[in-house]
Amino acid sequence: MTTDPLPEPSVPSGPSVPSVPEPSGVDLARVALRAAKEQAKARGAAAQQKKQARRGGGLRSGARADGRDPLPLGAAINRLITERGWETPAAVGGVMGRWPQIVGEDLAKHCLPLRYDEDPEERVLTVQCDSTAWATQLRLLAPRLVARLNEDLGHGTVRVIKVLGPGGPRRGYGGPLRAPGSTGPGDTYG
Numbered sequence: 001m002t003t004d005p006l007p008e009p010s011v012p013s014g015p016s017v018p019s020v021p022e023p024s025g026v027d028l029a030r031v032a033l034r035a036a037k038e039q040a041k042a043r044g045a046a047a048q049q050k051k052q053a054r055r056g057g058g059l060r061s062g063a064r065a066d067g068r069d070p071l072p073l074g075a076a077i078n079r080l081i082t083e084r085g086w087e088t089p090a091a092v093g094g095v096m097g098r099w100p101q102i103v104g105e106d107l108a109k110h111c112l113p114l115r116y117d118e119d120p121e122e123r124v125l126t127v128q129c130d131s132t133a134w135a136t137q138l139r140l141l142a143p144r145l146v147a148r149l150n151e152d153l154g155h156g157t158v159r160v161i162k163v164l165g166p167g168g169p170r171r172g173y174g175g176p177l178r179a180p181g182s183t184g185p186g187d188t189y190g
Helices: 025-055 073-084 087-097 099-103 105-110 132-153
Strands: 111-117 124-129 160-164
Touching: 073 087, 087 099, 087 111, 087 132, 099 105, 099 111, 099 132, 105 111, 105 132, 111 132, 124 132, 132 160
Parallel strands: 124 160
Antiparallel strands: 111 124
């Protein structure tokens, strides 16, 4: 039985490809150390999670700030407003609180904002005035007031200002329907 020598692998005759040296003992030791550290870290994290689960809770608060720390009231409210999408109603509510600064003291004494319809097609601010003269004055100032409000609140927040005049007396009956001097329904029966 004759053994023929194995043929030599052929190397392409192009640009020379640098040969990758076999890892030596030191390199093998570094790779093994790195793998052992990663495995130990994974075992430690798993053990820590089991330990916390036995204690009845997730992560505990520590010395560093994280998402579970208490917030200042203003920051908590701003976060809630943003998460719920209440930016526009909150801004309009702020306008109602700052009404005298926006429209002026004289107009604010006689005109009071009642409500805001935030429907995207409507966006109407309803204002009631204490006299027809002030209602007329506010109707004349309405385009400038809408522009001023949209500067403060953002473009298109208020499209129309609906002006209501003074509330008249309550419609309906002024009192019981009886003739003067009658004693009530019993006087007709006998």
